[in-house]
Amino acid sequence: MDDLELGLPVTVPSTALFTDQYELTMLQAALHAGTAHRRTVFEVFTRRLPAGRRYGVVAGTGRLLDAVENFRFDPPLLDYLREARVVDEPTLRWLADYRFTGTVRGYPEGEVYFPGSPILQVSGTFAECVLLETVILSILNHDSAIAAAASRMAVAANGRPLIEMGARRTHELAAVAASRAAYVGGFSSTSDLAAGFRYGIPTVGTSAHAFTLLHDSERDAFTAQVGSLGTGTTLLVDTYDVTEAVRTAVEVAGPKLGAVRIDSGDLLLVAHRVRRQLDELGAHDTRITVTSDLDEYAIASLATAPVDAYGVGTRLVTGSGHPTCSMVYKMVARASGDGPDAPLEPVAKKSSGGKLSVGGVKWAARRPDADGVAEAEVIGTGEVPGELAGHLLGVELMRDGRAVARERLDAARDRHRAARDLLPLSATQLSQGEPVLRTEYI
Amino acid sequence: MDDLELGLPVTVPSTALFTDQYELTMLQAALHAGTAHRRTVFEVFTRRLPAGRRYGVVAGTGRLLDAVENFRFDPPLLDYLREARVVDEPTLRWLADYRFTGTVRGYPEGEVYFPGSPILQVSGTFAECVLLETVILSILNHDSAIAAAASRMAVAANGRPLIEMGARRTHELAAVAASRAAYVGGFSSTSDLAAGFRYGIPTVGTSAHAFTLLHDSERDAFTAQVGSLGTGTTLLVDTYDVTEAVRTAVEVAGPKLGAVRIDSGDLLLVAHRVRRQLDELGAHDTRITVTSDLDEYAIASLATAPVDAYGVGTRLVTGSGHPTCSMVYKMVARASGDGPDAPLEPVAKKSSGGKLSVGGVKWAARRPDADGVAEAEVIGTGEVPGELAGHLLGVELMRDGRAVARERLDAARDRHRAARDLLPLSATQLSQGEPVLRTEYI
CATH class of the missing domain: 3.20.140.10 (nicotinate phosphoribosyltransferase)
Structure with missing residues (x-):
């Protein structure tokens, strides 16, 4: 090669x-x-x-x-x-x-x-x-540490998809290897474009709080996002008030809105509340993605929550407490x-x-x-x-x-x-x- | 550039x-x-x-x-x-x-x-x-985590030189950045040749246990090493019995032997014993380097030991418990x-x-x-x-x-x-x- x-x-x-x-x-x-x-x-x-x-x-x-x-x-x-x-x-x-x-x-x-x-x-x-000692150990010690953490998270997620999004928390090339190792361990996709490019891992991502803050209102931001990325997109609903954001999201995108993302707060509580609200608004198929300092324990604690996907960053790329073997x-x-x-x-x-x-x-x-x-x-x-x-x-x-x-x-x-x-x-x-x-x- | x-x-x-x-x-x-x-x-x-x-x-x-x-x-x-x-x-x-x-x-x-x-x-x-969000955060979060750990270790070492030798414990390119960050934090040198090549950081290293095991006796190994690298080299003395190895080392290299390295055991105890033995053998200028799962606390605990340099690996490149900011x-x-x-x-x-x-x-x-x-x-x-x-x-x-x-x-x-x-x-x-x-x- x-x-x-x-x-x-x-x-x-x-x-x-x-x-x-x-x-x-x-x-x-x-x-x-x-x-x-x-x-x-x-x-x-x-x-x-x-x-x-x-x-x-x-x-x-x-x-x-x-x-x-x-x-x-x-x-x-x-x-x-x-x-x-x-x-x-x-x-x-x-x-x-x-x-x-x-x-x-x-x-x-x-x-x-x-x-x-x-x-x-x-x-x-x-x-x-x-x-060959150092290069072999560098690769195995790093990648195996990430894969072991990923495997535990996959067990905890029990079939729900896991998104790797830890690039910003580790060295930029370690991040690419971490995406790869997470995929081996059971993750479904990554936010890291270099990992998609290099290893063909499916990539995902839609928007951050900065996008909402860029616009004059949350409604303007959602309208801009749906206008460009379609109703199947994921809207981030915790920049200001979650309940108001969910209402606005469904008004803007309609009940076919792909997903909402929650990135802060008591995720168990908020996920239940958002699910109820989405259902009341007729958005029964709109999924809920949660992201916020998750690890295998937090994922397991959300087993009964109406959550459709988990995004995991810091704790994955640092091996969930064990960053090396x-x-x-x-x-x-x-x-x-x-x-x-x-x-x-x-x-x-x-x-x-x-x-x-x-x-x-x-x-x-x-x-x-x-x-x-x-x-x-x-x-x-x-x-x-x-x-x-x-x-x-x-x-x-x-x-x-x-x-x-x-x-x-x-x-x-x-x-x-x-x-x-x-x-x-x-x-x-x-x-x-x-x-x-x-x-x-x- | x-x-x-x-x-x-x-x-x-x-x-x-x-x-x-x-x-x-x-x-x-x-x-x-x-x-x-x-x-x-x-x-x-x-x-x-x-x-x-x-x-x-x-x-x-x-x-x-x-x-x-x-x-x-x-x-x-x-x-x-x-x-x-x-x-x-x-x-x-x-x-x-x-x-x-x-x-x-x-x-x-x-x-x-x-x-x-x-x-x-x-x-x-x-x-x-x-x-630019991800690449900026990847670099700062990784490198700052390593530098913070390095700084604490430098404080603990109180002027004694610190050698970065953690390449094998982290991603191969994260290792190069880690050497660089460790140098910023106060380390003196690195074992990682890529860090020497890329950033001009002084590199060090002499031999591992494999070198001793390759030879038919420890004496053969020491003779081979001194013959090629000179009497100023560092001999690794803990493959078999430390006391015997130190005696052999000084016999082979003479009292001008550069240093001995101890990589296992109760470092405080062993360092004192080795120092005494070296002095008895007339090798007053032979230095003692210790390496073995050191962190800032272990380094501080060796403050009164007759140690001349510390080699630090795992705990440095994993941020001593905090691998990211x-x-x-x-x-x-x-x-x-x-x-x-x-x-x-x-x-x-x-x-x-x-x-x-x-x-x-x-x-x-x-x-x-x-x-x-x-x-x-x-x-x-x-x-x-x-x-x-x-x-x-x-x-x-x-x-x-x-x-x-x-x-x-x-x-x-x-x-x-x-x-x-x-x-x-x-x-x-x-x-x-x-x-x-x-x-x-x-």
């Missing part, structure tokens, strides 16, 4: 500088020592879920495939590294030819995960794998010597700081109970027991440095829904709790 | 789609109604600081100037808007020629702010101003009619939902007490009292659509330090509290 296909405005010509300096200095030292080309396997996993969360959601995989394919050191980047004296000339020469040529396996996008799940496995020489990228195996046929041996950090890792290249399977409901995340490094062979979670994502698992975003969205539906019922409780599946190492 | 100057890899060809759809539909409706060209003023402000915070920090201003200058609808964007039926043909024609031609004033980057502070004022026609972009004044000379009149939303705004174009001044210490953030819409004329906070940032206040990042960093130093002493308490200055409206 070349740059043009990545499209404006979220293209970056190369992802190679989304890298912590120590990856390059390690490369230099390993090249110097002759150990850079040992075969290695790195795994992405997390030691724990965010406090109280029942499951995690893998997101960003599609972006990650683009990022790895576009990881190359173009001349301006090499010039910078030379001028900043980050690494020496032999290392710069090696970087000039860098392309990842290894293998990536992992949980497919949308899949759920638990503590210890081998979410991603990157195999290749130390030199080619070590460089704690995924790490750790070497779990390396060749026992320098030859191309030296066998892989497990490795792991062993200090006493509580950051223990499990060495070895892992497989993972989700074991179902007799009813087909998942009951454990089983992780091993040896042979896969026969009864788990049909339940393995990892798939091949890149082979010889090329993505082999690109898919439509809807496929990841559908996969997430299906994976969540196979978890025990307590997975979708919003209250704080333990991971809904235990992790078993065998 | 053209694209090339913006540089790789964080260039975006245009910022015009970092926009919520409703901005374009409002534009369409206003063009249709003939109200699009009324003169308006929009202000960015926040109704409150994050709970417990004593002051806010303006950051992202420099990025914002680039974003507004690069806000234009190139043909591929217009094609997308047409195909997705976001707006009609007359609106597309208007967008094709769009350039912001108005004025931007605001608090300069690095300045502190309080609830109600008019952080930014955008003046122009409704059409040209309304489109709650800045909003509200129309505060508009022309009372359609003519070019119609006077501006204040406007504000008036519904009862608690989201009150104060209408009118504001000035702000920070009033000092007799000792020169700030005692109030004074905000008004009328004439500036003579005694406050020398203490106004707003400056001109763009004139006729062109940036007039570009500056080196160090200028914003120095300004922040100076502004913080003029606040009452309680500003730098880490404990939860009220904003350290009250906001007075006159």
Whole structure:
């Protein structure tokens, strides 16, 4: 995939500088020592879920495939590294030819995960794998955090559509990735045009308070909006007095008015009152959209309210209290010597700081109970027991440095829904709790 | 500033789609109604600081100037808007020629702010101003959140250098902006090469646990690293046993070893033990860097530890509990009619939902007490009292659509330090509290 296909405005010509300096200095030292080309396997996993969360959601995989394919050191980047004296000339020469040529396996996008799940496995020489740590973790940690929040909100909304509208609350490009991750997690649409442009996510939006304030009266504003956008539009009814605004809205647009939006106040109370008023005015099909600092709990509290859609901003794009995951990228195996046929041996950090890792290249399977409901995340490094062979979670994502698992975003969205539906019922409780599946190492 | 100057890899060809759809539909409706060209003023402000915070920090201003200058609808964007039926043909024609031609004033980057502070004022026609809402808020809300966390950490570090190393915990481009904002807030350097490339921030980094695990022994790894990076390098000493690693490190590098890094365990205890061991080994000048889930509180708790530098990741790039600000972009004044000379009149939303705004174009001044210490953030819409004329906070940032206040990042960093130093002493308490200055409206 070349740059043009990545499209404006979220293209970056190369992802190679989304890298912590120590990856390059390690490369230099390993090249110097002759150990850079040992075969290695790195795994992405997390030691724990965010406090109280029942499951995690893998997101960003599609972006990650683009990022790895576009990881190359173009001349301006090499010039910078030379001028900043980050690494020496032999290392710069090696970087000039860098392309990842290894293998990536992992949980497919949308899949759920638990503590210890081998979410991603990157195999290749130390030199080619070590460089990818930061960009891989940036993408997975950010996107998975948003998708997990989105999934909880989708559960709370119970089928009512969710609109992502948090662009203004996060970095402008993080926002585009957040829209994408929210869609994977179950959102229906976004206000962010860049997300529509880049990922084809349906976009929505009609007007803000500024539009009402621009005009000499609320009636003028509604008339202008309906005149241009049609009666199917959504009128914002809380700039001045909601009751008066709803009356004016139906007078201006007629009973076929598409929707009204409420952005402040006690949404439960106001939604009931507005529904009653709309029905009295004959606007039975006019929908009610609510937006105002919603999160999964506020959405759940509106389950009985006559609300037709939720717009969610801040709490979605900040992961509803958990804006990042704690995924790490750790070497779990390396060749026992320098030859191309030296066998892989497990490795792991062993200090006493509580950051223990499990060495070895892992497989993972989700074991179902007799009813087909998942009951454990089983992780091993040896042979896969026969009864788990049909339940393995990892798939091949890149082979010889090329993505082999690109898919439509809807496929990841559908996969997430299906994976969540196979978890025990307590997975979708919003209250704080333990991971809904235990992790078993065998 | 053209694209090339913006540089790789964080260039975006245009910022015009970092926009919520409703901005374009409002534009369409206003063009249709003939109200699009009324003169308006929009202000960015926040109704409150994050709970417990004593002051806010303006950051992202420099990025914002680039974003507004690069806000234009190139043909591929217009094609997308047409195909997705976001707006009609007359609106597309208007967008094709769009350039912001108005004025931007605001608090300069690095300045502190309080609830109600008019952080930014955008003046122009409704059409040209309304489109900028999302991109302006994205940048200010993200960058200011990071800078505020960085500032608290800098206070806690009390002069010891702080290294930004959170790239892996946030979106890959948010990370670059986070490095920049952290530098404004008082950090010294970053691990993120893209931030070094794009903004000239000093970069640092040497090695991770993977480097030790790659080698057949810790001694081999240290020998390889010192052989390539020199004795001034930083050796990571907590892969296996810290005491043994420190002994090996000094044996390999000699007493001129640059530094050791500790990334796990009870940092207070371990730092003391390592310092003692280094001194016993004659490595009196070898520094100690600590990194491991640090935040401002952990940093403060290490004030008496023999630590020479702090590396901070997750908690910095997630705003230490507050990953976004709650800045909003509200129309505060508009022309009372359609003519070019119609006077501006204040406007504000008036519904009862608690989201009150104060209408009118504001000035702000920070009033000092007799000792020169700030005692109030004074905000008004009328004439500036003579005694406050020398203490106004707003400056001109763009004139006729062109940036007039570009500056080196160090200028914003120095300004922040100076502004913080003029606040009452309680500003730098880490404990939860009220904003350290009250906001007075006159």
